[in-house]
Amino acid sequence: MKTYQAVTEAVLQELREITGAAHVKTAPHILQSYSEDESGMLAHRQAEVVVFPGTAEEISRIMKLANRRRIPVTPRGAGTGVCGGVVPVYGGIVVSMERLNRILEVRENGLYLVAEAGVRTADIQAAARAKGLLYAGDPCSSDSCFIGGNLATNAGGNKAVRYGTTRQQVYAVEAVLPTGEITQFGSVLKKCSTGFCLEQLLIGSEGILGIITKVILKLVPLPPYRFDGLIIFSSLEQAVSLVPKLMQSAVNPTSVEFMDKKFVRRAVQYCRVPLPHWQDAYYVIVTLEAFCSEELARMTETLVALGETCGAVDMVKADERVWKVRRNCLESTRELSRESTSEDLVVPLLQIGNCLHTLMKKAATYSFEAFCLAHAGDGNLHFQLLRGDLPAAVWQAEVADFRKFAYPFVYRSGGRLSGEHGIGCKRVAYMEAYTDPVELAVMKKIKNALDPHGILNPGKVLREE
């Protein structure tokens, strides 16, 4: 186990010299709010100081200082993560990316965009759209999360079925390594067989292998024609049977989202927008995109035919109200319970029906309330478990029991613990328990090679040795 040093007045003074005094904060309310994210996990230990650097060079100097003094550093984007990735387990310095917030270049003819890591994802999407192009990364939190956080977690979202997750949208990454060197991994190349693909190593590493400071993102032509359909089912089996059929068809959907009956009911009530059959139905929301109206008409016909084959009770055009309900699922359960936890399981597409069915049936045997939705087109199942009025001991025992069933089941099905949210500090013990020992050992060797003093985001992803 590594030992870390406290942030002393001398360290604060050095930080002020690096970033300017105005960008070094120690007020208690700031330390608290920058020690939390959307997971609701309390900081094991709070940040001792929050620093707001303005350049990669300043971050490099902070990392060199932290190495010299053996102080842990937690990189922080917008704090919308849901697995405690920014919770500073061992205190130390929180490095906020808020001031690295410039879009540096949108190159239409080269189909790429260069941005600093603290730019809001929605601003990147808008900058691309303004040029008639698409940045295809689209997490539901895009109005608030940062692009650097998206890379660090390999965020998924609404368009991942057609375009892939964040890692498929990236040409290159500039980062400050744990020991303070600034480097760029990757380049604006369609292909490259020149050594390791290190930009992909940083993507999804949750801030434990480097601090991402700048990104070069892929843009694609924006399909001008779009159809959103809401396909409504009375049974779970029928609803999930649509997913593999859609994926095998020639429609190449952009999104395929599933909501169970409880989420439909709850989110509709929360948003106050009554949708068809909302009291008692499973929803599948499908987005289709095309470059000409004939192509879109053909895709829509196929979708309708597949919906009929699978026994849909109704099919309607999905307007903004449907997406509002989908986007507010998580939020809609918040006021029902003071405590909740979410699962982010991912399984092969072939297994999605079986896994949804088995895990929803299992979840229904407990006294906690369970809601389920899925990015069904990419095999990603979200379970939201609510404590409600349960005594703490019952709640903890039941959640542990559910996981004891669900995790081995998912791994036997070829799945993994997290499809898009990451491990953070929330799932470290499970990561240790369920990852192949050789794979885990390789990850730890890489971490130790890049971060010999273990100061960058310790307590996340991998258990400290």
Ligand SMILES: Cc1cc2nc3c(=O)[nH]c(=O)nc-3n(C[C@H](O)[C@H](O)[C@H](O)COP(=O)(O)OP(=O)(O)OC[C@H]3O[C@@H](n4cnc5c(N)ncnc54)[C@H](O)[C@@H]3O)c2cc1C
């Ligand atoms: C309502 C809601 C909806 C959501 N929907 C989705 C969704 O559809 N898909 C999805 O994938 N996620 C979703 N999320 C989760 C979250 O928004 C994503 O994980 C997002 O990518 C986090 O970005 P952030 O800037 O907030 O990162 P943070 O929460 O600040 O950090 C997340 C992790 O990344 C690291 N990190 C952040 N910035 C950097 C950097 N520059 N360099 C290195 N490491 C860094 C942190 O140390 C931490 O480990 C949702 C969250 C909420 C609250």
